[in-house]
Amino acid sequence: MTSVINWASLSAAQQQAALARPALADSASLSSQVAEIIRSVRANGDAALRAYSRQFDGLDSNPLVLSAAVKQAQLAKLLPERKAAIELAYDNIRKFHAAQLPCDIEVETSIGVSCQLKSRAIAAVGLYIPGGSAPLPSTVLMLGVPAQLAGCERIVLVTPPGKPQACDIAPEILYAAELCGINEIYTIGGAQAIAALAYGTDSIAKVDKIFGPGNRYVTEAKQQVSQDAQGAQIDMPAGPSEVLVLADSSANAAFVAADLLSQAEHGPDSQVILVSDSSNLIDAVQAEVNRQLALLPRKDIAAAALSHSRYILTADLAQAVAVTNAYAPEHLIVQTACDDELVEQFNSAASIFVGKWTPESAGDYASGTNHVLPTYGYSKTVSSLSLADFYRRFTVQKLSAQGMRNIGPAIVTLAQAESLDAHANAVRLRLAELNSIKG
Amino acid sequence: MTSVINWASLSAAQQQAALARPALADSASLSSQVAEIIRSVRANGDAALRAYSRQFDGLDSNPLVLSAAVKQAQLAKLLPERKAAIELAYDNIRKFHAAQLPCDIEVETSIGVSCQLKSRAIAAVGLYIPGGSAPLPSTVLMLGVPAQLAGCERIVLVTPPGKPQACDIAPEILYAAELCGINEIYTIGGAQAIAALAYGTDSIAKVDKIFGPGNRYVTEAKQQVSQDAQGAQIDMPAGPSEVLVLADSSANAAFVAADLLSQAEHGPDSQVILVSDSSNLIDAVQAEVNRQLALLPRKDIAAAALSHSRYILTADLAQAVAVTNAYAPEHLIVQTACDDELVEQFNSAASIFVGKWTPESAGDYASGTNHVLPTYGYSKTVSSLSLADFYRRFTVQKLSAQGMRNIGPAIVTLAQAESLDAHANAVRLRLAELNSIKG
Structure with missing residues (x-):
């Protein structure tokens, strides 16, 4: 039995130690293994994915793409009780996330100066769903529902291949995907799946952002691709x-x-x-x-x-x-x-x-x-995953001639204070034109 | 004169090349230099900060902390025209960001199942303001206004030391800070300032998240501390x-x-x-x-x-x-x-x-x-910086006995589908107690 820690009896240092997380395993070797997998997928694409499927999953063949026909065949195996439970969860998750839909904002900050903050769905998102001994349909819902609500153009699901055949994906995962409108499903897992999502292969087009939990290879791969501007953003550190x-x-x-x-x-x-x-x-x-x-x-x-x-x-x-x-x-x-x-x-x-x-x-x-x-x-x-993570926010501003007259002189003053004369010039030219119109 | 690119005449590969960003400089040496600075600040704290101030800024002494008295003396030097321009900018930035204040959300997803999404300010934020030849009061406003609106408990500003004395910070920066209610100001810059914010020293308490632009040393330091769970989060990649x-x-x-x-x-x-x-x-x-x-x-x-x-x-x-x-x-x-x-x-x-x-x-x-x-x-x-970046979002849920009756059976079914029996047990025990109450 674990001994009880009496908090008040501890020194500050002991208290800090009592709340310390277990150190994450030394990752130098993990990091280089994952970097090699990513390099290989970038260089060899689908061929690398199939080779890893042989090496890690013991599969002679992996079509990578889960066809609509296979999906329907798997769905037919779903137990009715599980179907109903997935639907209940889907409904509740959808209700809570639908309440988070963003509103665009428009403010006239000075007369003639309009500023907007707009939210638009990220175009292509990749959802990593762990598989193997315990498939996780709940994670499909947690990632798929907000992607569906946001209206991402492409929602891509990757999950480790099934056994004995790559296409033997749990019907619970496929039904959750169906509810979320996900039709692009690939039977790949591990760091190689993250590399494929981040960089693309012949079979799998690149995505912009990758979501979802995974083992330490997946986590490390997400970290690595997120450090590369050519790679993909990720949901959060893990x-x-x-x-x-x-x-x-x-x-x-x-x-x-x-x-x-x-x-x-x-x-x-x-x-x-x-x-x-x-x-x-x-x-x-x-x-x-x-x-x-x-x-x-x-x-x-x-x-x-x-x-x-x-x-x-x-x-x-x-x-x-x-x-x-x-x-x-x-x-x-x-x-x-x-x-x-x-x-x-x-x-x-x-x-x-x-x-x-x-x-x-x-x-x-x-x-x-x-x-x-x-x-x-x-x-x-860091925030709990929510609908906002499936959007990008950007701003739009528009000054009328009056707006330029109102804030232009202050911009010139501030640009001068920062020794940025070209910034000041861009305004001075416009103010000069406005004065010539008036005159 | 730069030659004009005729888009329609280019192949797809040429089009891609025409829009390629200049490659970021090879950063192996930069990365190890910055790692050494971070290591040194973690090991030697204020002494390291002072040593770097001698080495990089050529300053014999740097008190690190900008005192209230010094701040007032500097503020007295501010030109009235610049003061007014800073105030106009502050007002407009505040109006636009105030329109972004988050609302907490509460939804009853099933009868007896209440779910909330709450936003609360990040407790301690660090704002990096470039200095040197061109001090940037505008950046103080861009970071300080949303931190102030969010109500962060600590808003810490760091900026490279002035010359000939460390405390010779541009009055424009200090006035912008004053408007934003920032009273904790340190005269340090570069990677060492980022390390101090992320890990703390005797003079500077650690912050949770670091915002702001900087040179490539600053950018690299932000990247490195954001990769460490003991470090600090950052605003965005740069x-x-x-x-x-x-x-x-x-x-x-x-x-x-x-x-x-x-x-x-x-x-x-x-x-x-x-x-x-x-x-x-x-x-x-x-x-x-x-x-x-x-x-x-x-x-x-x-x-x-x-x-x-x-x-x-x-x-x-x-x-x-x-x-x-x-x-x-x-x-x-x-x-x-x-x-x-x-x-x-x-x-x-x-x-x-x-x-x-x-x-x-x-x-x-x-x-x-x-x-x-x-x-x-x-x-x-990645989104434009906005008020949301100064908040953490978290969820709160509460089930009534009725709520547990309503969704408990579905939870048991889903946990079984995922082979997580202890998850199912936590619900089964509660459903059993509810049945015994009813019976």
Whole structure:
């Protein structure tokens, strides 16, 4: 059993250490492996993709493109109960994201000076959907719904090839894609899929921005292509998933334990933290975690993640809030007698789950919020994925002759202050013409 | 005189080459120099900052902190005309950015399932303001106004030390800072200033996000600290500034030439492109460029930039729009007989200047739009700096017991489809409790 950390007894340095994320694995070799994959895909295109499919996926052949006929055949295998659940999740995610549709703005800042801020969909977006042992239709919805609402011209989905045949993609993924209007689907995964999206091949046209979670090869590849102006932008930096549960003595220990475990089962590097002002609650949660863990199919993964979990006892709830804010969790679950008051005090969590009936699973799947979230402390500055990430904002300005008369002299003065005479000239010429018209 | 490119006569590959940006200088040595500066500031803090101030700025002493008394003394030197111009620019920029204030969103996606998207200011922001030969008060306004409107707790300004004394900072910069409510000012520049903002020193507390333009050392340092989870986020990737002017035979050649020159004077790597369907207009603009250039104090810089400028003749305006969209300019100036129609057809410019009375200078200083813009083709995906960049968006969700009853079964189904049993368990436990309550 993990020992309990008594927060008030720690020095400032110990407190900082208690909230430190596990260091990301040394990535020098990872970085060069991924760079080589990207180089190879840029040089050899589809042939490189097929070679990696043989090497990494053990597939003799991979058509890369998922045809409409194959898609229909796979869709026929979808269980009705799963179809209905995907539809419910789609509806909720769509409702929440539709409320985020941007409005163009127009302001007349001075008489004759019109300024606009416009939002338009990014033209071509690539969605990376992890596959393999656990296909993730929920991630298709989280990326596909906002892309569909924004009206991106091309929405491209890539997912690792199925087995025994490349085209054996989970029907749940394909149905979620269908709801989101996604018709361009490729059976490629890993760093090679990111390279194909960023640079294009004969089969796959380049996209402008890449979204979605993946393993460390995918994450590293996203990072690398985003550093190249010829590559593609990405949604956000990534780190291992994490949850912090803040609970007091009123919380249901079994629920808290289940929430910690649902994060722990994601992967051995998932981070799980309980912060409480009640040692009784901490004891009860630990007992429940052990009881529930034994029953889980993925108990080995969850146990690995739990081995670096932390149980932090604070002097009071105010201290618990301070600990939470310092950690800046990706997921924050609050189960106390005063949830609504506390919510206003959090200043760094990416997604907050309020009260005993709101497990993290709700946001992972079907409440309507997006489950693509900044982790590893990035939520202090990086936003949860939202509709805005599928748009570019740009400005438009137009001065009338009157507008030029009104602000032209100030522009000349400021340009002179900055020693930029050509900037001043561009205005002086126009003011001179206006004076000649008037005269 | 630069030769005119006849667009329709080029092959696709030649067209692509004609719109290629100048390659960014090979940065291996730059990268290691900057990495060493960052390492040194992290290791030695203020002492490193002072050592770099001796080495790079030739200053025996640099107090680093600009005191309130010094600030007041400098402000007394401000010319009244410049004060008024800064105030006019401040007012317009504030009006345009105030119209961008975000609204929190709340949606009940299913009965009993409440989802919120909230925006809150990033706590601590660092603004980098270039100094040296040409101090840039306009950039203080472009970064300081949205930081002030967002209500960031700390707004930190860094700018290279003045001469002969470190505290000799241009009064224009200090007055712009005063209007924006900025009281934390440090006299440091270069990569070392970025390192201090990202990691903190004894004198300078760490910030969360760094904004602002700079030379290639500053740009490289921003890139490096943004790759480190312990560092700081940055506003956007950067490249040399650029303008594309799209003009037809109705345009005023002198105005067009002045606009091209005002971009060219920024630096020898600035890029300047004229696209027109009229060879007469191109001839007239080239003649005007030569005439005006000779009169400019910064004519050497402008001439260097003009040496890789391009004049592109298209078959018609539709082709001119296509060329513009393919280039994705930072600044796009449109001077034609049908400006308003064309504006709707542009899909990749970061800021558009419409009509003969709207030079780029207007947006650089005082129309109200932001002059911090994605360049180097990034505007296809990256947004113009706006108020949103000073906020973090996060989500909050709350299910009632009824909400859990409504969507819980679908969550269980989806978690099972993804083989995430602990996710399903967190809901099953709650549904069981609800059933026991009901029963």
